[in-house]
Amino acid sequence: MTDLAKDAAAELDITGGAGGQAVLDHLVDLLDLEKIEENIFRGVSPANSPVRVFGGQVAGQALVAAGRTVPSERKVHSLHAYFIRPGDPSIPIVYEVDRIRDGRSFTTRRVTGVQRGKAIFALSASFQRPEPGLEHADEMPDVPAPETLLTFAERMRDFPDLSGTRRRPRPIDVRYVNDPPWVTRQTGRAEARNQVWMRADGRLPDEDLLHVCVLTYASDMTLLDSPLARHGIYWELDEVSGASLDHALWFHRPFRADEWFLYDTTSPSASGARSLATGRFFAADGTLIATVVQEGLLRVPS
Structure with a gap:
């Protein structure tokens, strides 16, 4: 990464409200x-990141680190990740890639994110050469079209208590289909599902791996919003702390992350301070493009 790219990435805020092409370009730089050495890469965080x-x-x-050790004709079809320790945004993260297997059809990579000599993140990713097979999908x-829905900034106007990081520029345009959790928290109408339209807020380069990494x-x-919404609580407005524990994604079909996709999520279970959330991604034409499952740590006062 060039010094200019580092400076651009440092200006990017990852969680907030308004966006645009300049903010998206900062994410691309991020x-x-x-590349430090063969199989070793280094990434930075925005200067104005949250605490972790x-x-x-x-x-x-x-996933970028894994993908850069794989032939471009092989596409990632799944990843499984564990968040081991909170990452410190003030120092770089070193990504060490282990080339587990290069087979005739599949390639497997394991990546460890390291700070101060300790693993903070572990990812396994599998890549496959294109081949035909059975076809079906949910x-x-x-749902209403994204163009008919309020923008994230418009949704936030009447909620001055959410004046922290969620109002800063974001590279992803998010439009809630149903009332967002900070609204249902006040109305008492808990939502079983959380549905949002998303897209990169600008135009991305024509690089398949980049689109997968942006998704x-x-x-x-918004994935952990699903279990919170069922209980009428929300970040910043209630005493709740949380973190992602593990994260799995399966990529089913090609897509562009700078075109609208629906993120349909729900939470089938919560117990032991852990909440499970599942999600499906659909392209605007109805094509199922990806599936996600995450377990998160959510602590609330008893």
């Missing part, structure tokens, strides 16, 4: 890792 590194950022960067839920980044943005 995902442009510096955003989970979607470290997952996206780790249908997309019937990976976005997949961690």
Whole structure:
């Protein structure tokens, strides 16, 4: 990564409100890792990050590191990740890639994110050469088109208590289909599902791996809202602390992350301070493009 790219990435805020092409370009720079040595890469965090590194950022960067050791004709079809320790955004993350297997059809990589000599993140990713097979998929839920919905900034106007990081520029355009959790918390109408339209807020380069990594980044943005919404509580407005524990993604079909996709999420279970959340990604034409499962740590006062 060039010094200019580092400076651009340092200006990116990962969680907030308004966005645009300049903010998205900063995310692209953030995902442009510096190659230190064979199988070793280094990534940085935005200067104005929260206290710990955003989970979607470290997952996206780790997938970039894995993908850069794999032939471009082999596409990632799954990843499984564990968030081991909180990442410190003030220092770089070193990504060490282990080339587990290079087979005739599949390639497997293991990536460890390291800070101060300790692992903070571990990812396994599998890549496959294209081949034909059975075809079926769930249908997309019937939801309003994204252009008919309020922007994230418009949704936030009447909620001055959410004046922290969630109002800063974000590289992902998010439009809630149903009332967002901070609204249902006040109305008492708990939602069993959390549905948002998303897209990169600008135009991305024509690089398949980059689009997959941007979706990976976005997949961690609203997923834990699903278990919170069922209980009428929300970040910043209630006494709740949380963190991603593990994260799995399966990529089913090609897509562009700078075109609208629906993120349909729900939480089938919560117990022992852990909440499970699942999600499906649909392209605007109804194509199922990816599936996600995450377990998160959510602590609330008893």
